[in-house]
Amino acid sequence: MDYLAENLIYGIECSMSKFTKTEEELAKYILQHPEEVSQLTISQIAKKLHISAATITRFCQKLAFSGFNEFKHELKRSVDLQNTPIHMKNLKNVDYFAKLYQDHMGIIDHTFQITSYEDIQKAVSLLTKAKKIHVYGIGSSGIAAHEFKSKFFRIGLSVEAITDPHQSMMDAALSNRDSVVIGISISGTTKEGHSRGENSEETRLTDLGFYWR
Structure with missing residues (x-):
C-alpha cells in the first residue's frame, strides 16, 4: 500500500494523471468530501455519483489498495487524523506509522526541491x-x-x-x-x-x- 492516513489525500492528488475521466471525477469528490465518503458504502457512492461499483474498485486499485474497503479504512484514518487537535499530535494514540510515512515523504519532496535533473x-x-x-x-x-x-x-x-x-x-x-x-x-x-x-x-x-x- 503506497499511502497511509495523512498522506492518502496527497497521494490521490499526485495520482490524478493516471485516472480516467470518470475516476478523476470520483477523486475530486473524495477530495472535497472525505468525511462523507468515509461513511458511505461502495453502492451508495456509485449511486450518488452515477458510476459503477467496478469503477470505484479500479480507482482504489490504482492507488495500490486491494479494494474499496481497504481504501475506506485508510480514508477514515485520514479524516480522524485531520480532526486531531495539534497539541495531540505527539501523543501515543496518534497513528505513528502515518507520521513516519509523512516525514519520509517530506524528506523526498525536499530532496527534489534542492536537486536538479x-x-x-x-x-x-x-x-x-x-x-x-x-x-x-x-x-x-x-x-x-x-x-x-x-x-x-x-x-x-x-x-x-x-x-x-x-x-x-x-x-x-x-x-x-x-x-x-x-x-x-x-x-x-x-x-x-x-x-x-x-x-x-x-x-x-x-x-x-x-x-x-
Whole structure:
C-alpha cells in the first residue's frame, strides 16, 4: 500500500494523471468530501455519483489498495487524523506509522526541491563509471550506509560501507580518481567514545578531507 492516513489525500492528488475521466471525477469528490465518503458504502457512492461499483474498485486499485474497503479504512484514518487537535499530535494514540510515512515523504519532496535533473545525471554517471564506491556513515548514519550498499550491490555496483571513523580515514587515504566517496551525516560531526575509557573523540567530516551533507 503506497499511502497511509495523512498522506492518502496527497497521494490521490499526485495520482490524478493516471485516472480516467470518470475516476478523476470520483477523486475530486473524495477530495472535497472525505468525511462523507468515509461513511458511505461502495453502492451508495456509485449511486450518488452515477458510476459503477467496478469503477470505484479500479480507482482504489490504482492507488495500490486491494479494494474499496481497504481504501475506506485508510480514508477514515485520514479524516480522524485531520480532526486531531495539534497539541495531540505527539501523543501515543496518534497513528505513528502515518507520521513516519509523512516525514519520509517530506524528506523526498525536499530532496527534489534542492536537486536538479542535471545533478542526478551527474551522480549516475559518476557511480556507473567508478571502480569502487565508498559510503561513509558514522553512528546512526551507518545504518543508511549499509542500506545504500545493499541496494546498489543488487544492481551490480561495487560498494563498500564504512561505519568506523578510524577506518574511514584510512580508507579515504587509499581512494583515487577512480573512486566515488559518499558521506552520510545529519549533524556533520559525530562523537565516538573509546571502549577503553578514554575521552570521547569528535570526528569532523573535514578530518576526512572532504565535506558532505
